[in-house]
Amino acid sequence: MFLPRPAQAEVLSYDGGFLAVSAVPGSGKTVTLAALAGRLLERGLPEPCPERSRRDSGVLVVTYMNSAVDNLTHRIAARLEEAGVQQGRYEVRTLHSLAREIVLEQPGLAGVVPGFPVLDERTSEELLQRAAERWLAEHPQIWEDWLAEDSAEAREFWGQRFLEMARAAISIAKNRRWRPREILAHLEEAGRPPSTPLRAGQPDLLRMAVETYALYQSFVETSGGLDFDDLVWRAVDLLEDHPDLLERLQRRWPFILEDEAQDSVPLQEELLALLAGRPGNWVRVGDPNQAITSTFTAAHPRHFRAFMEWPDVRTITMPQTGRCAPRIMALANHLVEWTCRRHPLPEVRERAFRLQRMEAVAPGDPQPNPSNEKGNVAIHSRGYEHREREELPHVAGLLERYRRRFPERTLAVLVPTNEVGYRMAGVLAERGIPHDELLESSSQARGVAGVLAALLQFAAEPLNRDKLARCFEVLVEQEWLPLEAERGRLARLLRSCMAPEQLLFPAEGKDPLSPLPAGRATPDDLVALVPLFNLLRRALYAAALPVDQFILALAADLFTRPGDLATAQQIAAHLRHVAEAGPALRLPELAEELERVASGHRRFVGLGEDDLGFQPKPGRVTVATQHRAKGLEWDLVCLVGIDRYWVPHDLQQAFQGSYLEMGGNPTATVQAQLRAAMGDPEASGDMGEATRQANLETIAERLRLLYVGITRARRHLQISWSRTVEVYGRDRPQEATPVLSELAAFLERVGR
Numbered sequence: 001m002f003l004p005r006p007a008q009a010e011v012l013s014y015d016g017g018f019l020a021v022s023a024v025p026g027s028g029k030t031v032t033l034a035a036l037a038g039r040l041l042e043r044g045l046p047e048p049c050p051e052r053s054r055r056d057s058g059v060l061v062v063t064y065m066n067s068a069v070d071n072l073t074h075r076i077a078a079r080l081e082e083a084g085v086q087q088g089r090y091e092v093r094t095l096h097s098l099a100r101e102i103v104l105e106q107p108g109l110a111g112v113v114p115g116f117p118v119l120d121e122r123t124s125e126e127l128l129q130r131a132a133e134r135w136l137a138e139h140p141q142i143w144e145d146w147l148a149e150d151s152a153e154a155r156e157f158w159g160q161r162f163l164e165m166a167r168a169a170i171s172i173a174k175n176r177r178w179r180p181r182e183i184l185a186h187l188e189e190a191g192r193p194p195s196t197p198l199r200a201g202q203p204d205l206l207r208m209a210v211e212t213y214a215l216y217q218s219f220v221e222t223s224g225g226l227d228f229d230d231l232v233w234r235a236v237d238l239l240e241d242h243p244d245l246l247e248r249l250q251r252r253w254p255f256i257l258e259d260e261a262q263d264s265v266p267l268q269e270e271l272l273a274l275l276a277g278r279p280g281n282w283v284r285v286g287d288p289n290q291a292i293t294s295t296f297t298a299a300h301p302r303h304f305r306a307f308m309e310w311p312d313v314r315t316i317t318m319p320q321t322g323r324c325a326p327r328i329m330a331l332a333n334h335l336v337e338w339t340c341r342r343h344p345l346p347e348v349r350e351r352a353f354r355l356q357r358m359e360a361v362a363p364g365d366p367q368p369n370p371s372n373e374k375g376n377v378a379i380h381s382r383g384y385e386h387r388e389r390e391e392l393p394h395v396a397g398l399l400e401r402y403r404r405r406f407p408e409r410t411l412a413v414l415v416p417t418n419e420v421g422y423r424m425a426g427v428l429a430e431r432g433i434p435h436d437e438l439l440e441s442s443s444q445a446r447g448v449a450g451v452l453a454a455l456l457q458f459a460a461e462p463l464n465r466d467k468l469a470r471c472f473e474v475l476v477e478q479e480w481l482p483l484e485a486e487r488g489r490l491a492r493l494l495r496s497c498m499a500p501e502q503l504l505f506p507a508e509g510k511d512p513l514s515p516l517p518a519g520r521a522t523p524d525d526l527v528a529l530v531p532l533f534n535l536l537r538r539a540l541y542a543a544a545l546p547v548d549q550f551i552l553a554l555a556a557d558l559f560t561r562p563g564d565l566a567t568a569q570q571i572a573a574h575l576r577h578v579a580e581a582g583p584a585l586r587l588p589e590l591a592e593e594l595e596r597v598a599s600g601h602r603r604f605v606g607l608g609e610d611d612l613g614f615q616p617k618p619g620r621v622t623v624a625t626q627h628r629a630k631g632l633e634w635d636l637v638c639l640v641g642i643d644r645y646w647v648p649h650d651l652q653q654a655f656q657g658s659y660l661e662m663g664g665n666p667t668a669t670v671q672a673q674l675r676a677a678m679g680d681p682e683a684s685g686d687m688g689e690a691t692r693q694a695n696l697e698t699i700a701e702r703l704r705l706l707y708v709g710i711t712r713a714r715r716h717l718q719i720s721w722s723r724t725v726e727v728y729g730r731d732r733p734q735e736a737t738p739v740l741s742e743l744a745a746f747l748e749r750v751g752r
Helices: 004-011 028-045 068-084 095-105 121-138 142-146 152-175 179-187 205-223 229-239 244-250 266-276 302-308 328-340 348-351 387-405 416-431 441-460 467-478 482-497 500-504 523-542 547-556 562-579 587-599 667-678 687-710 739-751
Strands: 019-024 061-065 090-094 257-259 281-287 314-317 378-381 411-415 435-438 621-625 632-639 715-721 724-727 728-732
Touching: 004 028, 004 314, 019 028, 019 302, 028 061, 028 090, 028 257, 028 281, 028 348, 061 068, 061 095, 068 090, 090 095, 090 378, 095 229, 095 244, 095 266, 121 152, 121 205, 142 152, 142 411, 152 205, 152 229, 152 266, 152 667, 179 667, 205 667, 229 244, 229 266, 229 435, 244 266, 266 281, 266 302, 266 621, 281 302, 302 314, 328 348, 328 687, 328 715, 328 739, 348 687, 378 739, 387 416, 387 632, 387 715, 387 724, 411 416, 416 441, 416 562, 416 621, 441 467, 441 523, 441 547, 441 562, 441 587, 467 482, 467 500, 467 523, 482 523, 500 523, 523 547, 547 562, 562 587, 632 687, 667 687, 687 715
Parallel strands: 019 281, 019 314, 061 090, 061 257, 257 281, 378 715, 411 621, 411 632, 435 621, 632 715
Antiparallel strands: 724 728
């Protein structure tokens, strides 16, 4: 039975109007939202205004994650059963499924066919990559303006920066409902014709991004579907243009309850505001201090904060939480208070946090706070000497000791980037520590991509001895060939092969050992390598097939686990799209593309483990980025890599996304120039000012990210950083972030 805490009881007393609920981590916002839905249905849905009918009306609950839909649905059903309510109409929807349902109310008026497809994130990303590659292919001279030194590595690096700029511009444009032709027309009016550099050696980044937006949108329209932003855009347009439909839906859903409101983007907020109407009934639950996507999406905590300031909005803070031990909770509170009151940058004091405290639950609460254990919070403020050689191994040792001492507890290591996560997972794997990965792509998925990339590279160059040996090494690494003890010697033999084709297709009567160095290869070696040779022959026979069929044909021979086969199918679909976008591409180029995916240098949505509904398992270490950890909790949390580069402190340092070659942050510049071009009086198109504002946002968001990381820990917390890290094979010195020293000093004052 749900026994509400004081603030939860205040939320449950809601009977209409606009309400904002700011809920601290672990305060039970989801269970409160479900209980409120049940309470409203139990009361019989009082009318929002006299002219609306009760018939067929219900409660609409909106969330942003598929995994939350079932959870909320089951909780509401349990609440109604507990209250003995036989009839209670409610619907739980993701924002995108809601938008699709609205569009399908009048598909003809919305300009779609009834069975239109919705492009998932992976498909949208592939279309964007195709658009960017098409634009760059049509403007080869851009590299002369952009690159100080033309090389494959430089083109790859700046090609990814171009993709980031285009992605950011599209997100802003679609959330403001700006079409590419409309933006281009504004640029023409402002005297910025095509191919005009902003200054010598500096291409027009905004025009590049907008023209890529136009290409991307043409690909989306050709597919016959809508991406997620288009879907919400069509729904908003439909409701604005057809008041009768809007009124009907307002009668259908007289109460709207919104979860994770801090992650709402402007277009989504417009949709829910239309459905709620004014006066209307709209409850928005979220935590602005856990908004951690504002630097790379259109979401920003200022939107939820602005809603709290509406004159007709009532705000309730839910401060009590049973998640964290008192010392961990005090540390999180100090981070918020120090930032709001004493951070050296006034803009960060205003932007980073809402000043609200986490409070322990009262005695007798069904979810009591864990008690402080001796030394349960540790901050290595002086830093480890080296991340790869000291910090990660030490953290792995700590995790191993903890899981042996407390086998019933959960534990996690939270990393700043996917790359650090891959390295951390590698250290755990070397030590045989069981772990789960919540990263952009898991080691299992990268392994599948790596095997297929090696085979595709061999099929592209079958006479290349290095490609032959590489196939062998990758297949041994992935345990497809159980020859670990002989790996080094056999790999050297294959690299010394004088005629690879004679190994695979020996002439009749010819000594099969003859292609290998005399006296160094034995008949037993050939027997051991027979499975490899059989597979490579199949790869050569399949090389004449379209690339997706090549991948699927080999996957059937290589993989038996359903997850591996599913990953191979995703890879096949990705390469098919790449081949369709570039008809002139041949196997070497497609093999290079797959190698970028396997190495993590190509963003490939959908290549990771399915973490919907993920729950930590006792005794298994979760490796996750700090972003992916949101919504989860563990008994022990180790935060690694918390240095000054990851949590900046001032504006006089290097920032992720800012490049000296470009004079600042090109993505932030494109965003600011786009807003300025479309009439936003607060936006500056100057790269220096745009970069400054982006850096301030980065500082604020990283502090919120640190807060999220701290508040994932229930019983034990360790925070560490390293004075040296490895970047592209070279050691780079790092500096301490002052906020870590501040937190360590606070711990000394309150006692560890």
